[in-house]
Amino acid sequence: MSTTLPLFRRAFLDSWRSTTAWAAALAGATFLYLPLYPSIGGSTEMQGMIDSLPAEMTKALNYDQIATGPGYTQATLFGLLGFLLMTIASVGWGAAAVGGDEESGQLELTLAHGVTRVQVVLERALSLFLRVVLLAALVFAMVRLLNDSAHLAIRPDNLFGAAVLFAGLALLSGTTALCAGAMSGRRTYGLAAGAAVGVLGYTFNAVGRQSEDVGWLLNLSPYHWAYGNSPVVNGADWAAAGWIWGISAALVAVAAFSVDRRDVGT
Amino acid sequence: MDQAISAQSLTKKFGRREVLHGVDFAVEAGSVFGVIGPNGAGKTTTMRCLLDIIRPTSGQVRVLGKDPRAGGPELRRRIGYLPGELFLEGRVTGRTLLAHYQAISGPVPPGRIEDLAERLGLDLDRHTRKLSKGNKQKLGLVQAFMHDPELLVLDEPTSGLDPLVQQEFHAMVREAQHNGQTIFLSSHVLSEVQQTADTVAILRDGRIIAVESVSGLREGAVRRVRFTAIGITAHDAGALLAGVPGVGHVEVLESGGSITLTATLEGAIQPLVRALGTLELTDLVLAEPDLEESVLKMYSSPADAGPDDTEQREAVR
Numbered sequence: 001m002s003t004t005l006p007l008f009r010r011a012f013l014d015s016w017r018s019t020t021a022w023a024a025a026l027a028g029a030t031f032l033y034l035p036l037y038p039s040i041g042g043s044t045e046m047q048g049m050i051d052s053l054p055a056e057m058t059k060a061l062n063y064d065q066i067a068t069g070p071g072y073t074q075a076t077l078f079g080l081l082g083f084l085l086m087t088i089a090s091v092g093w094g095a096a097a098v099g100g101d102e103e104s105g106q107l108e109l110t111l112a113h114g115v116t117r118v119q120v121v122l123e124r125a126l127s128l129f130l131r132v133v134l135l136a137a138l139v140f141a142m143v144r145l146l147n148d149s150a151h152l153a154i155r156p157d158n159l160f161g162a163a164v165l166f167a168g169l170a171l172l173s174g175t176t177a178l179c180a181g182a183m184s185g186r187r188t189y190g191l192a193a194g195a196a197v198g199v200l201g202y203t204f205n206a207v208g209r210q211s212e213d214v215g216w217l218l219n220l221s222p223y224h225w226a227y228g229n230s231p232v233v234n235g236a237d238w239a240a241a242g243w244i245w246g247i248s249a250a251l252v253a254v255a256a257f258s259v260d261r262r263d264v265g266t
Numbered sequence: 267m268d269q270a271i272s273a274q275s276l277t278k279k280f281g282r283r284e285v286l287h288g289v290d291f292a293v294e295a296g297s298v299f300g301v302i303g304p305n306g307a308g309k310t311t312t313m314r315c316l317l318d319i320i321r322p323t324s325g326q327v328r329v330l331g332k333d334p335r336a337g338g339p340e341l342r343r344r345i346g347y348l349p350g351e352l353f354l355e356g357r358v359t360g361r362t363l364l365a366h367y368q369a370i371s372g373p374v375p376p377g378r379i380e381d382l383a384e385r386l387g388l389d390l391d392r393h394t395r396k397l398s399k400g401n402k403q404k405l406g407l408v409q410a411f412m413h414d415p416e417l418l419v420l421d422e423p424t425s426g427l428d429p430l431v432q433q434e435f436h437a438m439v440r441e442a443q444h445n446g447q448t449i450f451l452s453s454h455v456l457s458e459v460q461q462t463a464d465t466v467a468i469l470r471d472g473r474i475i476a477v478e479s480v481s482g483l484r485e486g487a488v489r490r491v492r493f494t495a496i497g498i499t500a501h502d503a504g505a506l507l508a509g510v511p512g513v514g515h516v517e518v519l520e521s522g523g524s525i526t527l528t529a530t531l532e533g534a535i536q537p538l539v540r541a542l543g544t545l546e547l548t549d550l551v552l553a554e555p556d557l558e559e560s561v562l563k564m565y566s567s568p569a570d571a572g573p574d575d576t577e578q579r580e581a582v583r
Contacts, residue, residue, distance in 0.1 A: 112347035114372070
């Protein structure tokens with residue numbers, strides 16, 4: 001009866017299978033990439049091979065920086081596979097949080113109880129937030145664990161900043177999905193909007209890095225806001241982190257406002 | 267507080283489509299109020315307005331004396347709601363799900379969930395998404411009843427339940443009423459409502475077309491009477507019955523010294539019993555009135571009456 005945050009608890013605890021699966025996938029990605037650094041990123045033959053690749057390609061993949069341990073970690077884990085896994089997880093959770101729940105008909109029964117709509121959105125957003133932060137913390141811990149054995153030489157404070165941006169970037173896609181789902185009452189719209197932020201952000205960064213003429217695309221890319229200065233190498237751009245997390249919070253507020261003002265389940 | 271629910275000129279538009287065109291009704295506190303009407307009549311929309319799941323376009327609604335929107339969570343804790351279509355998809359057991367709903371509704375007495383589950387024959391340890399429709403419905407009923415709310419809003423509560431469980435549900439409704447709770451329920455057939463409801467409202471195409479007390483319907487209802495008697499001719503029996511007020515459609519069959527007479531009776535029973543007292547009866551059946559028929563008379567305008575009455579009836583069912 002007097003349970004605190006009942007909706008958060010349910011959203012968080014009932015999804016433990018999904019959270020565990022994504023954690024396993026991220027752990028897999030980390031253990032796949034990082035131990036290979038001494039033989040790939042750090043080796044001279046590999047560097048020669050990368051030099052022989054078209055410059056556009058290395059820029060698009062951020063492989064221009066993989067000669068150092070931090071750069072390698074930035075490009076492969078935070079910038080590519082980890083980014084992909086985190087974004088998919090976050091978008092899936094965000095789209096399901098309100099829009100998916102409404103579409104499946106279950107939100108109606110929840111709202112018929114002693115809760116407010118704003119509370120439903122906020123507690124479920126909190127659950128999304130905590131799951132994303134947990135995954136980012138896991139990645140942080142695993143990189144620290146592998147730092148010595150894989151000769152990565154990453155500064156812990158830089159790694160921490162990168163993890164904050166890593167979580168923030170995934171959360172931005174997730175809260176976009178939550179917001180679009182909450183506004184439309186449809187899971188699919190949430191998925192589409194969340195995926196669009198992730199995919200366009202990545203694409204604008206890859207294309208924007210090609211030349212000065214299209215450099216303006218970088219300003220539209222959350223991926224570039226977060227990773228433009230390679231946080232694992234150079235430390236986080238904390239202003240960018242503030243923006244990314246702030247926009248996420250604003251999207252949650254918009255979602256709460258929107259659900260509070262409309263008919264549900266129609 | 268005399269009225270648990272009141273609605274005045276309630277309208278609801280979805281875009282340009284208006285589904286409620288000025289619904290008016292009041293539910294007395296402590297009564298069982300049934301809304302019947304065909305699918306799409308607006309029953310679910312009306313109920314959702316009471317729970318603030320959708321907001322009326324115009325008109326006034328009061329639930330337990332409060333506006334549903336202004337009443338907020340405190341008001342909804344005093345209500346138990348069963349949605350018309352119940353979706354329970356989580357990978358959780360019934361027990362876990364009910365514990366969650368318990369956390370967001372009014373206080374539930376210890377052991378109440380187990381009691382209700384046992385009465386309805388529901389296994390609380392099975393995963394909800396593996397439950398059959400009937401068992402999901404039982405779970406929905408448990409969450410609506412468990413906190414003994416002042417008001418129960420039940421949308422098609424017996425759908426998917428087998429007859430024995432329906433009987434148990436009717437007993438639960440009577441007990442709730444006995445405890446002073448108010449019950450507002452809907453159905454598309456009257457026969458489900460007439461056993462428990464005091465009053466029925468008939469909703470059709472977004473309008474309430476009649477509100478009747480069930481006892482009133484019973485009084486105005488047409489009963490069928492059939493008896494077999496010996497020692498009387500068909501002609502005399504016919505003449506005797508014709509003199510009883512409210513009797514019609516008399517048909518007599520004579521065979522081997524006994525007669526079998528069928529007729530309809532509208533209104534009081536006493537005069538018929540008195541007339542029958544003079545006969546030597548070997549069999550007598552006075553059937554329970556078919557309220558469905560009385561209601562159908564209201565449904566169909568005079569123009570519809572006549573040869574296609576049966577079709578009309580099928581359509582309404």
